[in-house]
Amino acid sequence: MTSIINLLLALMLSPLLIGVINRTKAKIAGRRGQPLLQPYHDLVKLMKKGSVYSTTTTRVFRLGPVASLAAVLVAVTMVPSGGMGGVFSFAGDFVFMAYLLGLARFVTVIAALDTGSAFEGMGASREVQFAILAEIVLLLGLAVLAIGTGETSLTGIYGKLWVSAASALGPASLLVAFAFLIILLTENARIPVDDPNTHLELTMIHEVMVLDHGGVDLAFIQYGAALKLWLFAALLTGLAIPFRTGIVSLDMMVNTAGIFAAAILVGFIESGMARLRLLNVPQMLIAALAVTVASLLWILR
Amino acid sequence: MPLWTDMFILGLVLTNFRLLATSRLAAVIQTTVLQAVFLIAIMLAMTPRPWPSLLILLSLITFVVKGALLPWLLSRAVREVKVLREIEPLVGYSASVLTGVALLGLSFLIFLPMKGAVSVGSDFLLPGALFTTLTGLLVIVSRKKALTQVVGYLVMENGVYAFGTALAVEEPLLVQMGVLLDVFVAVFIMGITVHQISREFDHIDTDRLSELKD
Numbered sequence: 298m299t300s301i302i303n304l305l306l307a308l309m310l311s312p313l314l315i316g317v318i319n320r321t322k323a324k325i326a327g328r329r330g331q332p333l334l335q336p337y338h339d340l341v342k343l344m345k346k347g348s349v350y351s352t353t354t355t356r357v358f359r360l361g362p363v364a365s366l367a368a369v370l371v372a373v374t375m376v377p378s379g380g381m382g383g384v385f386s387f388a389g390d391f392v393f394m395a396y397l398l399g400l401a402r403f404v405t406v407i408a409a410l411d412t413g414s415a416f417e418g419m420g421a422s423r424e425v426q427f428a429i430l431a432e433i434v435l436l437l438g439l440a441v442l443a444i445g446t447g448e449t450s451l452t453g454i455y456g457k458l459w460v461s462a463a464s465a466l467g468p469a470s471l472l473v474a475f476a477f478l479i480i481l482l483t484e485n486a487r488i489p490v491d492d493p494n495t496h497l498e499l500t501m502i503h504e505v506m507v508l509d510h511g512g513v514d515l516a517f518i519q520y521g522a523a524l525k526l527w528l529f530a531a532l533l534t535g536l537a538i539p540f541r542t543g544i545v546s547l548d549m550m551v552n553t554a555g556i557f558a559a560a561i562l563v564g565f566i567e568s569g570m571a572r573l574r575l576l577n578v579p580q581m582l583i584a585a586l587a588v589t590v591a592s593l594l595w596i597l598r
Numbered sequence: 599m600p601l602w603t604d605m606f607i608l609g610l611v612l613t614n615f616r617l618l619a620t621s622r623l624a625a626v627i628q629t630t631v632l633q634a635v636f637l638i639a640i641m642l643a644m645t646p647r648p649w650p651s652l653l654i655l656l657s658l659i660t661f662v663v664k665g666a667l668l669p670w671l672l673s674r675a676v677r678e679v680k681v682l683r684e685i686e687p688l689v690g691y692s693a694s695v696l697t698g699v700a701l702l703g704l705s706f707l708i709f710l711p712m713k714g715a716v717s718v719g720s721d722f723l724l725p726g727a728l729f730t731t732l733t734g735l736l737v738i739v740s741r742k743k744a745l746t747q748v749v750g751y752l753v754m755e756n757g758v759y760a761f762g763t764a765l766a767v768e769e770p771l772l773v774q775m776g777v778l779l780d781v782f783v784a785v786f787i788m789g790i791t792v793h794q795i796s797r798e799f800d801h802i803d804t805d806r807l808s809e810l811k812d
Binding site for chain 1: 696
């Protein structure tokens with residue numbers, strides 16, 4: 298029951314997360330910034346519009362946004378937060394979750410390739426190049442937690458983190474949390490990797506792939522991106538704040554506050570850092586990989 | 599507190615990765631300061647309180663030499679020879695980090711059978727110390743700038759020092775003092791040499807020195 302409330306929170310509040318990031322950046326830069334609810338207004342505006350499809354595209358192009366949103370939606374149902382389990386949970390579901398995210402990326406990439414535009418092909422190539430490294434780190438990090446807690450489902454892992462935080466898992470889970478922060482920035486196309494606000498062809502990755510989508514399709518993509526941000530923020534928060542009070546509503550509030558704190562942290566990182574040169578992005582991901590392997594060895598001894 | 603010891607050893611391991619990943623000489627020198635802090639922290643966390651006055655003296659000396667004096671000498675050399683970055687390492691930075699991961703794995707593999715046999719404060723200390731030593735070695739062989747090589751030597755010595763903390767907890771002072779003196783003299787001489795090389799040849803690239811003819 299309570300996990301359903303968590304899911305509803307994710308479905309309702311995830312666009313707000315993007316609003317919070319934008320607001321944080323605006324505040325630090327000394328601007329007033331767009332309203333907090335702007336992402337919702339954008340979504341409503343896009344939902345009211347019709348779609349225009351190029352004659353060069355096929356069915357694959359129309360499949361992309363729908364399938365990727367569906368995959369992300371299913372992935373979100375498995376994420377535990379605030380001491381409550383996910384709506385669905387079974388042994389080894391973290392692999393399933395990682396591959397659902399992979400599926401979402403895959404359909405976005407083939408939809409981008411389907412347009413036949415060289416520009417979108419470039420974005421797709423970059424996305425896949427970074428995804429290879431990011432996926433290893435995500436799976437390895439979750440594997441470290443699974444070995445450390447002796448559980449094989451996300452719900453079990455995150456439920457046990459608090460119990461074993463004081464043992465050898467403590468330092469290791471901190472390292473994994475650091476790696477997950479980098480993965481959050483990479484997967485959601487945030488600043489050290491990609492700037493979600495510009496359309497500058499030299500460095501674009503994610504935005505370039507969805508240039509030809511409009512109307513409802515674009516709304517689906519943006520909502521899917523917001524959900525994905527929520528998902529990674531929830532994974533990170535569960536690691537960074539593994540404390541439980543035992544009171545369900547209080548835990549849920551702490552966890553939701555943690556997710557928004559993660560959004561504010563992303564805002565700070567984006568304000569303080571310049572975007573990395575494209576060649577240096579794999580280097581950052583390899584550093585995250587090194588950190589994760591170190592924590593794996595730590596757990597295995 | 600075994601957890602704190604673990605955390606500090608982890609910190610030492612992470613500084614090694616930072617050393618392997620960065621090209622800026624300022625960051626490289628900063629890493630040696632961090633390592634000195636972590637070494638002292640490990641030593642203090644492993645010894646039950648109240649700390650013996652000898653230990654406090656040793657950690658003070660260690661900090662003055664490793665955390666202040668040597669970095670100061672190195673950053674002075676950086677300023678004088680006006681080199682800010684390692685431009686072309688023999689092994690790229692991503693490859694260095696991956697090699698570092700392999701070396702860390704190797705260190706754990708070597709000390710896995712010894713777990714529990716040697717009574718040290720933490721299971722991670724010996725692998726961490728070996729990894730630090732190997733990282734220093736890797737930096738020495740894979741970088742071209744003489745200054746980075748000096749830092750590699752320092753880091754290698756930090757690994758030896760960590761071994762010393764693990765195995766000679768009772769009688770550390772004489773051994774550690776000897777090692778410290780060695781390193782101090784070595785870095786001092788290297789600093790002067792680097793300065794001389796750069797004055798004579800306008801660069802401190804050791805690779806090009808091997809092409810010298812008489």
